[in-house]
Amino acid sequence: MNPACDIVGVKKSFGATHVLRDISLSLPAGKVTVLMGANGAGKSTLVKVLCGVHHADAGTVTLGGRPYRPEGPSDAIAQGVVTVHQSIADGVVADLDVASNLLLDRLADPASGLFVRRKAMRAEAARVAALMGLDLDVTAPVAGLGLADRQMIAIARAMARDPKLLILDEPTSSLSAKEAERLFALIRRLRETGVAILYISHRLSDIRAVGDRIVSMRDGQVSGVFETAPLDYEGAVTAMLGHAMTDVNLSGAARGAEVLTLDGLRLRPGAPAITMAAHAGEIVAITGLVGAGKTRTAEILFGLCKSAGGEIRLEGRPYRPEDAADAIRQGVHLCPKDRADNAVIPAFDLTGNMTLPFLKRFSRLSFLRAGHQRRRTADLIGDLGIVCRSERDDIAALSGGNQQKVIVARWLLEPCRLLVLDEPFQGVDIQARRDIGRRIRETAKGRATLVFVSELDEALEIADRILVLHDHAITGEHAGGTADTAAIIAQVSGQVSEQGAPDKQDQKEDLSA
Secondary structure (H helix, E strand, O other): OOEEEEEEEEEEEEOOEEEEEEEEEEEEOOOEEEEEEOOOOOHHHHHHHHHOOOOOOEEEEEEOOEEOOOOOHHHHHHHOEEEEOOOHHHOOOOOOEHHHHHOHHHHHOHHHOOOOOHHHHHHHHHHHHHHOOOOOOOOOEHHHOOHHHHHHHHHHHHHHOOOOEEEEEOOOOOOOHHHHHHHHHHHHHHHHOOOEEEEEOOOHHHHHHHOOEEEEEEOOEEEEEEOOOOOOHHHHHHHHHOOOOOOOOOOOOOOOOEEEEEEEEEOOOOOOOEEEEEEOOOEEEEEOOOOOOHHHHHHHHOOOOOOOEEEEEEOOEEOOOOOHHHHHHOOEEEEOOOHHHHOOOOOOEHHHHHHHHHHHHHEEOOEEOHHHHHHHHHHHHHHHOOOOOOOOOEHHHOOHHHHHHHHHHHHHOOOOOEEEEEOOOOOOOHHHHHHHHHHHHHOOOOOEEEEEEOOHHHHHHHOOEEEEEEOOEEEEEEEOOOOOHHHHHHHHOOOOOOOOOOOHHHHHHHHOO
8 A cells, every 4th residue: 555644653651641652553545543532542643743733753654755844734735745634624714705715824825915806716616616626606505505515616626636645533523414415425526536534433323334444542652554455443442442332221210200292393484293202210212313402302392492382391280491491490501512612611620611500509699619510521521431630621622522511511500390301412432432431321310311312322321212213303213222233223213214214193192102
């Protein structure tokens, strides 16, 4: 294989913490190398070394056969290493049009002059879009585009720089299956151009679609390289975790009284009515494609938007929250999706982020009891296995998976009647997913729990029951332990199978039981 990038003996420490321990790795041109690693394994630090954010303490990197030691991110880009980050907000400027986003680097270049030649810029942007196979109106504002199109624009702009190495960090974490397939088609085209692609993901569907090889990291070292087709996914996970994958124990608290009742709820005008119930001690996973109505349901339950009809009851009483504060007062907690935009407070440390909604519980006579606040945070750090030095750490210093654990811990800090989690496993590795799922199950007694997920394996790992949401309507219900995955996949896509698919009347009766 022709290596586009060679990493030999790279080490990086922060104080006494050794994050990268003698990393040696080749990234071949024209290949997609999938990088897997648990939180704290060193993936993010390795990427930051390649991107010029950090300098390695030891070791060498060569790019295209030449020594590579970028002075900073802009120098890394200039030398041919480009990264598309997990957060879409980091890849596009929503206030600009498609053309401006595709050619953003040139607009920022002082050599481009003081005046923008709009017609020429749009023509060049159309050429770049066509080269990447993007069918987009380059005059359209990015703010009006979906997540998939924004992701494509970020990748197209990256490829317009003619990189030797393209790094993609969890690129499908916010995409539906159909949108992800568009992305995979683009990646296949890019691979044919000879660029080396480092693809950070733990999703089996992603690896099957585009992966040529898998590299596992553990404790700052490469713990396994898998290149033989078919790729050994379970072997890669075992190398990543240091132990074999195990079955998840779904035994939990006995189902108690009915906590949440949706009676004819309509998520939007003209949508079918949703009738269902969730009980104390029960975890109900609601799965569906992006846009099926999962997030809207979560927001309605938390008072962030209103339904188009129907009734919600909480422990038998009408429930109509005016806003999020009212929902919390009534015992409903929501862990939102997209932690970077909706949950993480970068200026706060772990304690501030974890306890923010419940500061009154840690106050006496308007004075914050900081010691009690920190002790409670430390307890949750241990419960969820959050990798950090102390509860005083800046949240920005944590890996994405550990940040997600902090946000989930926030809503487990105080007991509630209904816990709603919208994509709680978004952008986390398999071990973090297990840690979060285990804690959700351990604390399920006495409340109803709704978990909204796009990935079927996430639903199967955590749920007592699985409901399928398609186009703002429930199209199926399954027992968690004995779920028919083929039927669920058909219902998720709207192709309700003839076998095992209840008719509408039976389904309504089952869901309200």
